[in-house]
Each structure stands twice: as C-alpha cells, then as structure tokens.
Amino acid sequence: MxxxxxxxxxxxxxxxxxxxxxxxxxxxxxxxxxxxxxxxxxxxxxxxxxxxxxxxxxxxxxxxxxxxxxxxxxxxxxxxxxxxxxxxxxxxxxxxxxxxxxxxxxxxxxxxxxxxxxxxxxxxxxxxxxxxxxxxxxxxxxxxxxxxxxxxxxxxxxxxxxxxxxxxxxxxxxxxxxxxxxxxxxxxxxxxxxxxxxxxxxxxxxxxxxxxxxxxxxxxxxxxxxxxxxxxxxxxxxxxxxxxxxIKFKESYINAKEEDIQIIKSPVGLPGRAVRGPFLDDVNSGLKKPFKCPFHCISSCDYTKSPYCIALALVNAKKGMLKHGFAFAGANAYRVxxxxxxxxxxxxxxxxxxxxxxxx
Missing domain, CATH: 3.20.20.70 (Aldolase class I)
Structure with missing residues (x-):
C-alpha cells in the first residue's frame, strides 16, 4: 500500500x-x-x-x-x-x-x-x-x-x-x-x-x-x-x-519547546505562528524596532504604525540572525x-x- x-x-x-x-x-x-x-x-x-x-x-x-x-x-x-x-x-x-x-x-x-x-x-x-x-x-x-x-x-x-x-x-x-x-x-x-x-x-x-x-x-x-x-x-x-x-533558523525548531511556538500579531494585520525568541520578546514588551520601509511589499501593511518591518525581520531570520528577526513555524515545529x-x-x-x- x-x-x-x-x-x-x-x-x-x-x-x-x-x-x-x-x-x-x-x-x-x-x-x-x-x-x-x-x-x-x-x-x-x-x-x-x-x-x-x-x-x-x-x-x-x-x-x-x-x-x-x-x-x-x-x-x-x-x-x-x-x-x-x-x-x-x-x-x-x-x-x-x-x-x-x-x-x-x-x-x-x-x-x-x-x-x-x-x-x-x-x-x-x-x-x-x-x-x-x-x-x-x-x-x-x-x-x-x-x-x-x-x-x-x-x-x-x-x-x-x-x-x-x-x-x-x-x-x-x-x-x-x-x-x-x-x-x-x-x-x-x-x-x-x-x-x-x-x-x-x-x-x-x-x-x-x-x-x-x-x-x-x-x-x-x-x-x-x-x-x-x-x-x-x-x-x-x-x-x-x-x-x-x-542552519541557525533550522536549529531554532530543534531547540524550541512546545510553549515557544506562539501566535503573534503581524504588522500585516494577520495573526501568524512563530518561534519565540529575543526579537519577539522585545516586541511583546513594547520595544519598537525603528526602520524605514524600503519595500512596500505587502498591501495591507501600515508601516507607519508598525513596531517593526516584518520583511527585514524575516530576511534576518533566513540568514540566521535571530536576534534581529524570528522564524515562522507550524504548530508542530517543537517536535522537530x-x-x-x-x-x-x-x-x-x-x-x-x-x-x-x-x-x-
């Protein structure tokens, strides 16, 4: 079969x-x-x-x-x-x-x-x-x-x-x-x-x-x-x-515990699921990440009110710079x-x- x-x-x-x-x-x-x-x-x-x-x-x-x-x-x-x-x-x-x-x-x-x-x-x-x-x-x-x-x-x-x-x-x-x-x-x-x-x-x-x-x-x-x-x-x-x-992006899954997989409020106006880390902890505690918006990549993103640029955060994560970004992940990522x-x-x-x- x-x-x-x-x-x-x-x-x-x-x-x-x-x-x-x-x-x-x-x-x-x-x-x-x-x-x-x-x-x-x-x-x-x-x-x-x-x-x-x-x-x-x-x-x-x-x-x-x-x-x-x-x-x-x-x-x-x-x-x-x-x-x-x-x-x-x-x-x-x-x-x-x-x-x-x-x-x-x-x-x-x-x-x-x-x-x-x-x-x-x-x-x-x-x-x-x-x-x-x-x-x-x-x-x-x-x-x-x-x-x-x-x-x-x-x-x-x-x-x-x-x-x-x-x-x-x-x-x-x-x-x-x-x-x-x-x-x-x-x-x-x-x-x-x-x-x-x-x-x-x-x-x-x-x-x-x-x-x-x-x-x-x-x-x-x-x-x-x-x-x-x-x-x-x-x-x-x-x-x-x-x-x-x-590799550091991949390891963030391996190192994650179940409680580290969180629902976040994305700047583009949708909920998202990501692995908790220092960047998101900063955002959650009200720290703004100042940026200029060079991309205008998502039509629903109001970058004037956004605490950070999601495109830059995800680019940094892809490159393994997880202090300056975060990894998106499915609900089961902690099982990796x-x-x-x-x-x-x-x-x-x-x-x-x-x-x-x-x-x-």
Whole structure:
C-alpha cells in the first residue's frame, strides 16, 4: 500500500506531497528541486525573493523579478520534476510574480493570503501553468469558483486548504485558531463537498490538498482517507539539509519547546505562528524596532504604525540572525529533533503511511 500519486490535471506527482512555499528565502531552488526530484511538488516562495539582490531597496520590482526567474531556472537545472511557485495575493508585486512564473514555465502557481480573483487573466494561450488557490474555508472555495467561472470560464486546477495549525501568516481570526469548528479535519470535507458541483461543470476532478499541521505518514493517511488528494507540508521540510534557510533558523525548531511556538500579531494585520525568541520578546514588551520601509511589499501593511518591518525581520531570520528577526513555524515545529535529508524525510513519511494504511 504505497503512496498514491497526486494528479493535478495532466501533472502527475509520484507522491501526494506538496512542499509548502515558505517565504522570504526559506524555500528556494535548493529545497524545491530536492522535493521535486523525490517525486513530490517542490515550491519556491516568491515573497521577498529578491532580498539578496544589491538593488532590492532601490529597485524592488526588478530585483524580485530577476531573482524569481533565476531560482526557477536553477531548480529546473537540477530536476525535471514538478515545480511550483507560492505567491501571496497580498504582495504589492503579485502581478509581476505571476507573470514571471508563467513566462519561466512554472508547473503550478499556489496563491494564498487573499483571494486570487483575477488569477486566470494571466494565463495566455499555450501557458500550461496550473492555478491552485490556497484557502481556509469552503466559502472561499465557492467564491473563487463562481468568480473564475463567470469571468474567465476557468475553474481552479486544485485547492490547498490550510488549517489553523500552519506556520506563518494564518487566514483566521485569533479566536478561531483553537476553535474545533475551524480545524483542518472539519474544513477538508466541507471544501470537498463545496467543489463537487464545480467538478461536474469542469468535467474533471478539482483535487483538494490538506495543509497546516500535517506531521507524519499517519496524518497523510488520515487526510487521504477523508478524501483529500494530497497534503502540503512546510515545517517538516525546514529541518532538511536542502532547505535554503541558515542552519541557525533550522536549529531554532530543534531547540524550541512546545510553549515557544506562539501566535503573534503581524504588522500585516494577520495573526501568524512563530518561534519565540529575543526579537519577539522585545516586541511583546513594547520595544519598537525603528526602520524605514524600503519595500512596500505587502498591501495591507501600515508601516507607519508598525513596531517593526516584518520583511527585514524575516530576511534576518533566513540568514540566521535571530536576534534581529524570528522564524515562522507550524504548530508542530517543537517536535522537530533532527535535520535530515529530503530523501530520508520522504522515506520516513512513506513508511508511516504504509504502517497506517495496513493498520486501517
């Protein structure tokens, strides 16, 4: 009872695992190509991808376009597997990132942090890029399907449903995060039900992928049994040799205890989940981190009222400078106790899945 394939239209991933796109340099070509090579879907995150470019402060748009094109090409040189790009709808350069991904032949665009209501408008004749919104409710799935159908005669190629145990920015109100009504276990079947009528109209499946707190092979088995076509996992892939973050970022997971995984109020107006450290302790005790906003990267960020710049904090964390930033993490990050290769991680997930399937 090995892993089933994950099919998104004519794309066939050998294993039903998508590596979550982790922004500000955590999942770039290194991690994405390693996952794609093992038969999963590797994902490059577009948020602040140009952070290493010398002109990122003065030429934000061009720096990010250049960096995304380069990362996609670098990943493509290492694998002929399936590569996606994660693009937050809230990014001020959303349009640039979508156009660049399509032009460079990305297999999939995953779009969350807002409803990507105009995403199909970017697909020109002959473009094969699949469009997969990331949502957190059945209502959001229905809104997108109706809008895309009426305006573009197009339906999503799949949906990623992200529950409240995910890392980074969450599409939930703070009081919903621990409410069982909003749990992934409850939402996945609701989304599957909501997309059923649209599958009939499309004349094809619209696979639903479960994300947010998926930890091991038994979890994968649970969601697939529920009707999900696959899972998306972020946190587990941080603790791999191939992950593009600094070793100190990865070690922050290994060193974290359960109480260190905290919900924070992000400057962009959403709750987020992160590993507690000196930077967040300072922010919590009211210390401001003075900054100028060189990027204007997120449309919902009011930098005039913000205690710190989240882009700079996350860039610093990616580089391992955790006194000047913090690591986003999923609810289970404290369970990470070793850094392994992507190959070893996927093999252990496979064994866990096989064990759960044979016990069922």
């Amino acid at each position: 090995d892993f089933p394939q994950l099919k998104i239209g004519d794309l066939v991933a050998k294993i039903p695992i998508i590596q979550g796109g982790m922004g500000v340099g955590i999942s770039l070509s290194g991690l994405a190509s390693a996952v794609a090579k093992e038969g999963g879907i590797g994902v490059i995150a577009a948020a602040m991808i140009g952070m290493g470019e010398p002109d990122i402060g003065s030429n934000y748009r061009e720096a990010n376009i250049r960096a995304l094109a380069r990362e996609l090409r670098a990943a493509r040189e290492k694998t002929d597997g399936i590569l996606g790009v994660n693009i937050m709808v809230a990014l001020t350069n959303f349009s640039d990132m979508v156009k660049t991904s399509i032009k460079e032949g990305a297999d999939v665009i995953f779009a969350g942090a807002g409803l990507p209501l105009d995403l199909p408008s970017y697909i020109k004749d002959g473009a094969k890029t699949k469009l997969v919104p990331i949502i957190s409710s059945a209502r959001a799935a229905s809104i997108i399907c109706k809008k895309w159908l009426s305006k573009f005669d197009y339906l999503p190629d799949a949906f990623v449903v992200e529950g409240p145990k995910a890392g980074g920015h969450l599409g939930f109100k703070p009081e919903q995060i621990d409410d069982p009504e909003f749990s992934l276990e409850k939402t996945v079947p609701e989304v599957i039900e909501a997309v059923r009528e649209f599958e009939k109209k499309a004349g094809r499946p619209i696979p639903v992928i479960a994300a947010g707190g998926v930890w091991d092979g038994a979890d994968i088995h649970k969601y697939l049994k529920m009707g999900a076509a696959g899972v998306q996992m972020g946190t587990r892939f941080v603790a791999t040799h191939e992950c593009d973050a600094d 106790n070793a850094i392994v290769s992507v190959k070893e991680l996927i093999e252990s997930l496979r064994q866990g899945y096989i064990a759960a399937a044979s016990a069922a």
